[in-house]
Amino acid sequence: MTIQTRRERERAERERLIVTAARELAEAEGWDAVTTRRLAEEIEYSQPVLYSHFKGKGAIMAAVAVQGCADLAEEMRAARTAAGSAREALAAVGGAYTAFARRRPALYDVIFTLAVDLPFATPEAPPALQDAFGELLQAVLPIAADGEDTGLLTETYWAGLHGLVTLMRSGRLPEEAHEQRLALLIGHFVPPGTS
Amino acid sequence: MTIQTRRERERAERERLIVTAARELAEAEGWDAVTTRRLAEEIEYSQPVLYSHFKGKGAIMAAVAVQGCADLAEEMRAARTAAGSAREALAAVGGAYTAFARRRPALYDVIFTLAVDLPFATPEAPPALQDAFGELLQAVLPIAADGEDTGLLTETYWAGLHGLVTLMRSGRLPEEAHEQRLALLIGHFVPPGTS
DNA sequence: CCGAGTTTCTAGCAGTGCTAGGGATGAGAG
DNA sequence: CTCTCATCCCTAGCACTGCTAGAAACTCGG
Structure with a gap:
């Protein structure tokens, strides 16, 4: 034994x-x-x-992706819980997300652009992925308007962040204005008058 | 001769x-x-x-990308000019953009995710790319709030569209709710009370 | 100390992007 | 009409990729 x-x-x-x-x-x-x-x-x-x-190189990349996603979820949680208002929390999570993507591009790529053989939008998705999405969801919840589907709103916010990151990292958006674009995105997701 | x-x-x-x-x-x-x-x-x-x-496979792909981008720009222009209000124009352009990405995924990929050896956010960018961005810009212009940088706002809207498309096409977002997410994105970019 | 069983390595396959060198083809000169 | 030369194009091959079959080495129970 x-x-x-x-x-x-x-x-x-x-x-x-x-x-x-x-x-x-x-x-x-x-x-x-x-x-x-x-x-x-x-x-x-x-x-x-x-x-x-592993079944192949793709499976190794998937393992790296899951591991990296746990890191991302943790960083987003830290940013969210440290924030004060709902608006600050949304901005903090968005900032943590894009900072992660810029600081660890290879890790971001394997999670969100390359390895496709991971189950994503299903209950079978690895917990790390669900945790990361959950952090986004927690930040989006307080700023959802009446009648808005919070899940879909979170997905949309996520898409905005993801678009900013990927277009910038591939040279399609200039790097220097990133913070301003991020602020614009967040500003348009927070209803006016939300503290 | x-x-x-x-x-x-x-x-x-x-x-x-x-x-x-x-x-x-x-x-x-x-x-x-x-x-x-x-x-x-x-x-x-x-x-x-x-x-x-061509210098290599990448240059061939770049040529395809430029050609495809002209198609995209044309489809966005058609959608925009056919729309009535500013809000409808923004939605029409966004719809044309995501429809193009879903209908011709290989073309979309080579323009916006793969070939990187094309100059993008510079004056040397191929006219087709600038035209496509120009179409987005034209649609965003009327809905920009006072003091907002329209160029940056367009980039941010573009990023939202791009994020929706890429996350959906890689299986990270479920396909069926696409229209709802797109409507959410557009709704958050149009100031309330804009006709 | 020896044979069974597991583990690991060597060698190779089919494919990729890309390139060096020779051979055919066609144009111009006599 | 023939010969020379330059241009174009193809055959063959390089170094690399992910992946795998079969042989070798090692471990362990008897």
């Missing part, structure tokens, strides 16, 4: 090693640099070992 | 053939199916011919 448990522990350890190596390599040199050969070299095993843990 | 001009004409003809073949192949089977070998086979020439016209 103990031998098997030790092996399972070592396997789990190595699996974590793969995921963190993939994340660090992606954050350091971008996802283009994350090849299976490079990754195998990084963990000091041969390529096929990767496939004994 | 005439021989040279004939050759130049044939070269230009073949170049257009390459671009349209790339566009049609991408629209039919997605950009993953657009390989240089497949493209060469489609135009009935060998691979290196592609590189005598």
